[in-house]
Amino acid sequence: MSEKAFYPSAMGAVAPLDRPANAWRTLPLDGHFDLVYEDATGVWSNRSLQARELKLGPGRTLLGGIDARRGLYRGFRVDRIRRLIDGATGERIETGILDQLLGRAEAQRRANAVRIRRQAQARRKAATRRATEAFQ
Template sequence: MNYHIDLMAMTHATTLLKHGPNAPIEERIEGNWHVYPFDGALEIDYVDQAGNATRRWVIARELKVGPGKMLLGGIDMSDDGYRGFRVDRIERLEDAETGFVVDRNILDWLMKRAEKQSKERRKALRRA
């Protein structure tokens, strides 16, 4: 990939980090799924069901934990469409805001970040 294009995409992604008006703000249950709000601009190396490896820039909005799988939901910057990415197919991710790279225990990192953000939101609501 072209470094200039990658940098432009990441810069654009970080401008979208503000919590979107239609983004979830509370944890919720949807059937067998526990849905956590999640804020972040992420670059992910993803392998689709056909085995094709791609690099994606995602404005993450939620983390869905269900029976036997976890999905990262957000806006795929390649087409501005909302997508769900199976966490077990993410081989690497980079936090666009901090530059922090995760290439193992990705599921754990995402879960800890979602929980941290949830605590921060609850604390902010108590102060308001």
């Protein structure tokens, strides 16, 4: 028998079966940001963005949302964002922008998970209460 059947770590890292290696991953992200963005030609511009998501892909990460200038959905490469100002807190970030955005997306994901759990518990309690009242 092959040892690989019993010790899969001997084969090395195994990619997840449900997602190809070049797949994009989308993290919901909500917030308003003012940013200084450098386009592909090196021209800097000020942008105002109502963020919707952070897209993590092979070799690049995009901050996606509604661009106030155009009124349309736009994706901005995070590595080209030179300055990010959080509209809620006024915090100005010039380094570690990707880390900040990932941290915020994760915090929002956790808060949403807690909110969803609480709503589900409240629904279960209400259903139990209605069922109990129906039998009395």
